[in-house]
Amino acid sequence: MSVIEVKDLKKSYGKKDIVEALKGISFNVEQNEIFGLIGPDGAGKTTLIRILASLMVADSGSATVIGKDPKVDYQYIRNNIGYMPGRFSLYEDLSVKENLEFFATTFGTTIAKSYDLIKDIYQQIEPFNDRKAGDLSGGMKQKLALCAAMIHYPKVLFLDEPTTGVDPVSRKEFWNIIKGLNKHNITIVVSTPYMDEADLCDKVALMNNGEILGIDTPENVAASFNKKLYAVEVGGSNYHLIKSLRKYEFMDSVFPFGELLHYTDKRATDIKGDLKDFLEKEGYKNIFIQEIKSNTEDVFIRLMNAQKK
Ligand SMILES: Nc1ncnc2c1ncn2[C@@H]1O[C@H](COP(=O)(O)OP(=O)(O)OP(=O)(O)O)[C@@H](O)[C@H]1O
Known part of the structure; x- marks a missing residue:
């Protein structure tokens, strides 16, 4: 019991x-x-x-x-x-x-x-x-x-x-x-x-x-995030970066996470190069993109967004 x-x-x-x-x-x-x-x-x-x-x-x-x-x-x-x-x-x-x-x-x-x-x-x-x-x-x-x-x-x-x-x-x-x-x-x-x-x-x-x-x-909660997750930073305003990323046709989700943005893509492949090209075309320099491990907060935000829908 x-x-x-x-x-x-x-x-x-x-x-x-x-x-x-x-x-x-x-x-x-x-x-x-x-x-x-x-x-x-x-x-x-x-x-x-x-x-x-x-x-x-x-x-x-x-x-x-x-x-x-x-x-x-x-x-x-x-x-x-x-x-x-x-x-x-x-x-x-x-x-x-x-x-x-x-x-x-x-x-x-x-x-x-x-x-x-x-x-x-x-x-x-x-x-x-x-x-x-x-x-x-x-x-x-x-x-x-x-x-x-x-x-x-x-x-x-x-x-x-x-x-x-x-x-x-x-x-x-x-x-x-x-x-x-x-x-x-x-x-x-x-x-x-x-x-x-x-x-x-x-x-x-x-x-x-x-x-x-x-x-x-x-551990299982964090691992349940079944997408590649990327940290994105351009050394400038996250506000403008979010707006740009939301325009990107392959964007799945983007949200602020401390100093960085956490980004997921609709494609399952490694998209770092493509995303960098897109951001460069948008006029960004000093672009930092890295695949990272998800944590509880990432999962939580994803579940909350699904709950809203
Ligand atoms: N006495 C009450 N009368 C009316 N609504 C209430 C009352 N107590 C809580 N609520 C509402 O019920 C919901 C859940 O509140 P609850 O306090 O259980 O949440 P919580 O997760 O503990 O958050 P918090 O940290 O704000 O207390 C909230 O929308 C809150 O506004």
């Missing part, structure tokens, strides 16, 4: 202007997996996590978490899962230690009893034990929130965008922590809008607009 089983889950908001936040989502999460919900703002990640954490009820479909229905056995679910919401939800005017003691008491436990589980993270914030939570840095706040979410030895952890707005170094540290939780037999569902974090998960669901566009290991 999977730790989480979700089947055709639907949820809408509003009465007049209805927003379909989840349009029939299905997936399973296995024991000890780090399962990533990857998608932009509004994809439905928070709604999904809140339903699974028993904080919201779905309109239809079914879900089980550790074998229980969050709608029915919500007390059991709440006692056995950890939930870290997207926005900092601890008491800003309580100190680090007071916050943790508060959450420990709520679950009938103590910091000492949970120390083995939280120690790797807690040791990083312990020097600030007496500091008010509101005065911690963004990264420290996240670590405190994670400790609080784990204080009762949960079997499943739901982390809703834990790294959003956190600096890159803290983001990396946070992921090291998440990876380290594996040894404690904790199954983790983590949502993120950052595509590069997909590679850190065991399995990912690519979400957009209330739908799952694909579920697989990050």
